[in-house]
Every structure is written in C-alpha cells, then in structure tokens.
Amino acid sequence: MKNSFKALFAAALFSLAAFVPAQAAEFVLVNTDPDGAGFNDPTPATPVGGNTGTTVGQQRLIAYSRALQLWGSILKSDVPIVVLGSFSSLSCAPTTGVLAQAGAWNVELNFPGAPLANHWYHSALANSIAGTDLYPGTDIIDGADIIAFFNSDLGTAACLTGSTWYYGLDSNANSAAGQIDFLNVFMHELSHGLGFSNFVNEATGAVLGSTFGMPHPDVYMANTFDNVTGKLWNQMTAPEIVAAAVRNGQEVWVGAKVTARAPSVLGPLVLLKVTAPASLVGEYEFGTASFGAVATPANFSGPIVAGVRAGTGNVNDGCTPLTNAAAVAGKIALVQRGTCAFTVKAKNAQDAGAIGVIIANNAAGGAAIGLGGSDPTVTIPAISASTQFGVDFIASGGVGAGGLAASATRLAGADAAGRVRLYAPTTVALGSSISHYDTAASPNLLMEPAITPTLEASVNVDLTAALFEDIGWKTELSLANCGAGSGAPGVDVTGEIYAGPIYLCAIGAKNKGAAQSCSTQYLNTLKKAGIISGATKGSLTSCAASGQ
Ligand SMILES: [Ca+2]
Ligand SMILES: [Ca+2]
Ligand SMILES: [Ca+2]
Ligand SMILES: [Zn+2]
Numbered sequence: 358m359k360n361s362f363k364a365l366f367a368a369a370l371f372s373l374a375a376f377v378p379a380q381a382a383e384f385v386l387v388n389t390d391p392d393g394a395g396f397n398d399p400t401p402a403t404p405v406g407g408n409t410g411t412t413v414g415q416q417r418l419i420a421y422s423r424a425l426q427l428w429g430s431i432l433k434s435d436v437p438i439v440v441l442g443s444f445s446s447l448s449c450a451p452t453t454g455v456l457a458q459a460g461a462w463n464v465e466l467n468f469p470g471a472p473l474a475n476h477w478y479h480s481a482l483a484n485s486i487a488g489t490d491l492y493p494g495t496d497i498i499d500g501a502d503i504i505a506f507f508n509s510d511l512g513t514a515a516c517l518t519g520s521t522w523y524y525g526l527d528s529n530a531n532s533a534a535g536q537i538d539f540l541n542v543f544m545h546e547l548s549h550g551l552g553f554s555n556f557v558n559e560a561t562g563a564v565l566g567s568t569f570g571m572p573h574p575d576v577y578m579a580n581t582f583d584n585v586t587g588k589l590w591n592q593m594t595a596p597e598i599v600a601a602a603v604r605n606g607q608e609v610w611v612g613a614k615v616t617a618r619a620p621s622v623l624g625p626l627v628l629l630k631v632t633a634p635a636s637l638v639g640e641y642e643f644g645t646a647s648f649g650a651v652a653t654p655a656n657f658s659g660p661i662v663a664g665v666r667a668g669t670g671n672v673n674d675g676c677t678p679l680t681n682a683a684a685v686a687g688k689i690a691l692v693q694r695g696t697c698a699f700t701v702k703a704k705n706a707q708d709a710g711a712i713g714v715i716i717a718n719n720a721a722g723g724a725a726i727g728l729g730g731s732d733p734t735v736t737i738p739a740i741s742a743s744t745q746f747g748v749d750f751i752a753s754g755g756v757g758a759g760g761l762a763a764s765a766t767r768l769a770g771a772d773a774a775g776r777v778r779l780y781a782p783t784t785v786a787l788g789s790s791i792s793h794y795d796t797a798a799s800p801n802l803l804m805e806p807a808i809t810p811t812l813e814a815s816v817n818v819d820l821t822a823a824l825f826e827d828i829g830w831k832t833e834l835s836l837a838n839c840g841a842g843s844g845a846p847g848v849d850v851t852g853e854i855y856a857g858p859i860y861l862c863a864i865g866a867k868n869k870g871a872a873q874s875c876s877t878q879y880l881n882t883l884k885k886a887g888i889i890s891g892a893t894k895g896s897l898t899s900c901a902a903s904g905q
Contacts, residue, residue, distance in 0.1 A: 382434040384425035395444030406525015416524035433831040434485035439501040444509035449516035459505035459546035477575040503550030532810035544814035554792040559602035562595025609776035612827025626767035631759035644741035646728035652738035658760025675702035679709040686710030694719040700732035717747020770798025
C-alpha cells in the first residue's frame with residue numbers, strides 16, 4: 358500500500374510538535390510540500406474566522422493543525438498519529454473535482470490485542486489498540502499512519518471555477534461566494550485515514566493483500582452488511598462484493614454505536630403514508646422524478662384516484678387522455694408503468710386536473726424506482742410506487758387517500774431496522790463507494806461523499822465518532838464525563854464535539870481564569886446557535902470550571 362505512494366514524496370520535512378497531552382490522541386503533522394508551495398505558500402493572506410495566519414501557507418497549517426487537535430480531543434491513543442500532508446494537483450474540471458484525498462498509509466494485521474483476527478486495520482487504530490507503534494518504519498514518512506493530499510488547483514479557473522478554500526476555524530465559509538471549508542474537508546479526510554474506509558476494491562471484489570499473498574478483509578467490512586444476501590462484507594466472495602457494492606440503499610453499517618446514536622442525529626424519513634383504502638393503510642417507500650415539481654408533504658397529499666383511459670391494453674397506464682378526469686381533478690392520480698414515457702403519463706394526469714401523480718412500477722416484484730425523463734410542461738409533482746402497491750390499489754377499487762409525510766419510525770438515511778445506509782451508487786465510484794455514509798442521510802453528515810454547506814466540523818462530527826467506536830477506537834477526553842446523554846465522553850448524543858474546543862481553551866490559555874472565559878464564550882456561542890441546551894451548557898460550564 359505505502360510503496361505505491363512513496364514516489365510522490367521527495368520534499369523537505371517539516372514536522373509540528375504535538376499539542377495534545379497523552380491521554381488524548383497526539384497527532385504529528387509532516388508537511389511534505391516544497392519551499393514556496395502548498396503549506397509553505399508565502400502569498401500574503403488576511404486572518405479569517407479565527408485563523409491568525411498571515412500567509413496562505415500559514416493559514417493552511419493552522420487549519421490543518423486544528424483538525425488534528427479536534428480529532429485528537431476525541432480519540433484516545435498513547436501512540437502519536439503521524440499524518441503526511443501535501444497540496445498537489447488532483448483531478449479537477451470547471452464543474453467537478455476532487456477537493457482532497459486521504460487514507461491509511463500503513464495497515465496492520467494480527468497485532469497484539471487485535472479485536473478481529475485476519476482483518477486489516479488502519480495503522481493509527483491498530484497502534485492505539487496495541488499501545489505501541491507497530492511499524493516505526495525507516496523514517497517518519499515511511500512509518501506514518503495517514504496520508505492526505507489537498508487540491509492545489511482550487512482557486513484557478515480550470516478547477517471548480519469560482520471556488521476557493523476557506524481557512525477559517527469557525528465553519529463559517531460563504532458557500533454562496535464559492536468558499537469551500539478547508540476544516541470541514543480535512544476533518545472528513547482525516548476520518549478516512551483513521552478508519553472510515555474499507556480496503557476492498559468494489560469493482561473487482563479483491564480484498565487488500567490479494568496481490569502479495571495476504572488476502573484478508575478489513576474491520577470496516579466486518580461492520581458492512583448487505584440487506585439482500587443477509588451477509589456481512591467480510592463473509593462474502595469477490596463476486597458477491599461486486600454485486601452488493603452497487604445495491605443502492607441496501608448496504609448498511611451494523612456497528613451498534615452508530616445505530617444507537619442515529620435517532621439523535623438523523624431526521625425522519627419522508628414516506629408515502631396511505632390512510633385509505635383500509636387494506637393499504639401504512640407507510641410506503643417512493644421514488645422521485647426528474648421532471649415536474651419536487652414532491653413534498655406540502656404539495657403531495659389528498660384523495661388518490663386511479664386514472665383510466667379508453668381503449669385496449671392496460672387502461673390504467675395513463676398513456677392517452679384520462680376518461681375519468683372528473684374523478685381525478687383536484688386529486689392525486691395513480692397510473693401504472695409501461696407502454697409510454699413517465700412524462701406522458703404525468704402530463705395526461707395533469708391535463709385531467711390532477712394535483713400530483715403516482716406512477717406504480719409494472720415489473721414483477723418491482724420496487725419504487727426513480728422516474729427519469731424531461732418535460733418542462735409537466736408542473737405537477739410525480740412519485741413512483743412499487744408494482745404491488747399499484748396492483749393492490751387498483752384491485753381495491755382505485756379510490757383512496759394519503760400523501761407524503763414524515764415517518765414516525767423510519768430515519769432518513771437508515772434502513773427499516775434503523776441501521777445507517779452506506780453510499781452505494783449504482784455505478785461504482787472507487788474510493789468513494791461504501792466508504793461513506795449514503796447521501797440519503799438527512800441532515801447531511803460529515804462523511805457523506807460530498808462536502809455540503811451546512812456541515813460544521815469545528816463543533817459537530819455527527820455520526821463519525823460513533824463509527825470509530827464501532828471499529829475499536831476508544832474515545833476519551835481531558836473533559837471526561839463532561840458529555841451529556843449516551844454519547845462518548847465529550848461527544849454528546851448528537852455527536853457535537855463541544856468539549857474539544859473547550860479543551861483547546863484550556864491548553865491555550867495563560868491561566869485558569871482565561872481558560873474559563875474562553876470556554877464560557879464558546880459555550881454561549883453553541884447555546885445561541887441551538888447546538889446545546891441550557892442544561893448541557895450548565896454541566897459543561899461546571900465541568901470546565903472544575904479544571905478537569
Ligand atoms: Ca508507524
Ligand atoms: Ca473500497
Ligand atoms: Ca444527505
Ligand atoms: Zn470522503
């Protein structure tokens with residue numbers, strides 16, 4: 358693994374000494390950029406968002422160090438975690454590009470205390486479990502744990518035109534002005550290197566070590582579950598892995614910590630809730646359409662009537678003008694897939710006066726699929742339903758009621774058992790597939806495949822720390838037991854890392870009074886933003902004051 362990367366590193370060494378004492382994880386940054394570039398870029402810069410650097414390079418280093426401090430304040434390790442960092446040209450085009458890439462630089466197998474035999478572990482985690490540096494290497498680079506590249510082309514016209522890095526430490530990037538939050542990106546990338554990634558190739562099913570006679574699954578695979586075969590990924594053959602990797606919605610994380618914390622982080626899933634006929638009362642998954650208005654609980658609710666057309670064949674397929682327009686007008690029309698385009702069916706429902714349309718699948722046992730196509734004249738919202746739903750609805754008489762509503766039991770981004778979905782696009786994206794949470798998660802998570810403007814990694818790592826606990830990380834803080842609820846110490850039930858910045862106040866202050874005023878100011882900000890409750894603020898304030 359590491360040998361394939363070696364050639365990229367020829368530059369001068371610059372290491373920042375550690376900032377975080379023993380019981381929290383200590384990170385060491387190794388800056389591998391050459392003079393005058395990347396982390397050493399001398400271009401003058403104005404301090405921004407709590408970042409006091411006066412050159413671009415300094416600001417990069419300060420933001421980078423803050424991310425290391427934040428993860429260091431959550432994860433426990435007696436072995437320093439060495440991170441190689443560099444700015445370089447990464448794949449980028451005007452409208453799409455790679456912001457950064459990171460991963461484990463060394464991996465470990467069957468080390469002392471390994472929770473799972475014959476499973477690969479990221480070296481930072483393996484070292485923390487073993488309590489020793491399992492591979493010191495020939496030098497600090499060879500023996501390092503994590504490697505991270507950042508795209509140095511961001512800010513040029515050819516790379517994500519109009520975008521620039523934001524180096525503030527306050528998660529306050531102006532996304533409307535094209536700013537991309539470096540701290541959010543690096544908190545995300547560091548997570549990959551700390552354990553939030555598998556080592557299996559989803560395109561071939563080959564596990565790590567296949568090429569050097571040590572083919573083994575990894576600890577991430579041991580927590581990845583396929584709902585179709587009912588198998589964990591570390592129990593699958595290569596062909597099974599290839600098939601599972603593209604089963605959008607079916608791959609989930611089964612680690613207990615993530616599942617336990619998910620209801621505190623994820624919002625409710627919106628489903629098609631049917632209230633009539635009695636035989637169909639319940640909640641159903643639906644698919645969305647690429648045409649018409651976006652279906653929402655506000656615009657998609659009311660009586661439902663099956664659309665009927667004249668002629669032969671399936672008279673419920675909506676392919677010619679509906680003959681029961683009087684019954685459909687002002688209601689949601691239900692039609693079935695087949696014979697003509699989805700947009701034609703939606704247009705015929707719209708012309709009959711429908712306020713929305715449900716297009717049920719017609720394939721045997723078919724699920725609610727995505728509805729493709731384009732027709733700007735379709736303005737009503739359209740959703741899909743399963744084959745069975747359409748058949749049953751028409752068989753029951755073709756009259757009912759319902760609409761989109763927040764589920765009382767299901768979470769947005771989790772399966773029916775409450776296990777959080779992993780990203781499994783129908784076309785494999787190597788390095789991205791499975792090694793992220795699914796984009797279906799809402800609100801957006803730090804470890805979804807795309808960095809989104811609402812993320813605030815300076816104070817909130819949502820479900821990331823829980824996943825680390827599932828793979829064997831111990832989470833501990835100098836503010837042990839300051840956490841509220843059932844979260845890890847210092848990480849509350851919704852994953853906010855409020856204790857991390859308080860900890861930074863403590864180590865950055867001249868005396869205890871200054872530390873307390875720093876943490877009070879920070880807690881007030883969190884309270885004002887609605888991130889913590891008054892009660893949490895109170896317990897944290899006394900915790901900080903106790904000098905723990
Ligand atoms: Ca090492
Ligand atoms: Ca992979
Ligand atoms: Ca999302
Ligand atoms: Zn990622």
